[in-house]
Amino acid sequence: MFIWNLPGYGNESDHLALLDLKNKIIQDPLGIMNSWNHSIHFCNWVGIACNPSSKRVLALNLMALKLGGSIPPSIGNLTYLTEIHLQNNSFHGEIPQEMGHLLQLQHLNLSYNSFVGKIPTNITHCKELRYFIVSGNKLTGSIPVQFSSLSKMVGLDFSKNNLTGSIPAWIGNFTSLYSLSLRQNNFQGSIPEDLGHLKGLGEFILTDNNLSGIVPPIYNISSIYYLTFTQNQLHENLPPDVGITMPNLEIFAGGVNRFNGPIPVSLSNCSQLQKLDFAQNHLSGTLPENVGSLTNLNRLNFDDNLLGNGKFDDFNFLSSLANCTVMEVLGLAYNHFGGELPVSIANLSSHMSR
Numbered sequence: 001m002f003i004w005n006l007p008g009y010g011n012e013s014d015h016l017a018l019l020d021l022k023n024k025i026i027q028d029p030l031g032i033m034n035s036w037n038h039s040i041h042f043c044n045w046v047g048i049a050c051n052p053s054s055k056r057v058l059a060l061n062l063m064a065l066k067l068g069g070s071i072p073p074s075i076g077n078l079t080y081l082t083e084i085h086l087q088n089n090s091f092h093g094e095i096p097q098e099m100g101h102l103l104q105l106q107h108l109n110l111s112y113n114s115f116v117g118k119i120p121t122n123i124t125h126c127k128e129l130r131y132f133i134v135s136g137n138k139l140t141g142s143i144p145v146q147f148s149s150l151s152k153m154v155g156l157d158f159s160k161n162n163l164t165g166s167i168p169a170w171i172g173n174f175t176s177l178y179s180l181s182l183r184q185n186n187f188q189g190s191i192p193e194d195l196g197h198l199k200g201l202g203e204f205i206l207t208d209n210n211l212s213g214i215v216p217p218i219y220n221i222s223s224i225y226y227l228t229f230t231q232n233q234l235h236e237n238l239p240p241d242v243g244i245t246m247p248n249l250e251i252f253a254g255g256v257n258r259f260n261g262p263i264p265v266s267l268s269n270c271s272q273l274q275k276l277d278f279a280q281n282h283l284s285g286t287l288p289e290n291v292g293s294l295t296n297l298n299r300l301n302f303d304d305n306l307l308g309n310g311k312f313d314d315f316n317f318l319s320s321l322a323n324c325t326v327m328e329v330l331g332l333a334y335n336h337f338g339g340e341l342p343v344s345i346a347n348l349s350s351h352m353s354r
Helices: 012-024 073-077 097-101 121-125 145-149 169-173 193-197 265-269 289-293 316-323 343-347
Strands: 025-027 048-050 057-061 083-085 090-094 107-109 114-118 131-133 138-141 155-157 179-181 203-205 210-213 226-228 233-237 251-253 258-261 275-277 282-285 299-301 329-331
Touching: 012 025, 012 057, 012 073, 073 097, 097 121, 121 145, 145 169, 169 193, 265 289, 289 316, 316 343
Parallel strands: 057 083, 083 107, 090 114, 107 131, 114 138, 131 155, 155 179, 179 203, 203 226, 210 233, 226 251, 233 258, 251 275, 258 282, 275 299, 299 329
Antiparallel strands: 048 057
């Protein structure tokens, strides 16, 4: 039998907190918790990583183990924790406010569980937090204003919840932020101009909300490679120089909005572009012929717009698409194209599914 509070054996509070978590787990088809017993030191339990010298728990990693249950308040007693990974399980209940006691926490991933209630405001005491990922739950309420103090944030993912309110302007102060995902919630209002200050942003995902107005100066953030705001109520012309100011785009999608004007010719400068999807808008003109230079394109979708002039040469751009050899989806239905399909359509990618 271990004497847990002897030097080198770790802290008894860590041991008791882990046993409390074990008692709250009611679903364990893989028998993961069988290793959490007194015959071995808790630092050797499945999913636990400790400091080699102090034997204090540093990481809790139980991702994708089909576990079900709740997180007890005693989780806050694991005060040396730097990482919690519980994603892809069946945890439920509220996220305990006591997580705010974990002052060294840097990574918190609770995604794809069934957590309910509001985002606990006490988490803002975790000043070292860099990744806060709670996507795929049933959380409600708004993003707490207290989160504005988490200045070291690199990744924020609130997607696939039932969150409401507006997008906080203070997120624009997170100068280290690389990934921001708010998709599939009920956010309303406009996209704050302050987000244009996020000069290191790589991923910006706003799909399926109730956002309105115009897109702020995020088009000037050259580091963005993934930008999507599909299924909102946004409007304006797409900037003609978007391909110059955002040359690293790989995913660019804004379907089911109210965008108008022409498709920017400058998009041909985005040599890594894979998905370009602005279906169900009010775009006009025609598809630029230089789009065929985007050889990595696998999805090009402009269904249900106002493209074309009803003239015989409307489909001239199709011949250039023969260079897009990995193209899987080409959507041009419900537009104003005229004329005949050129013989060159036979040269389009053999990977096409529609």
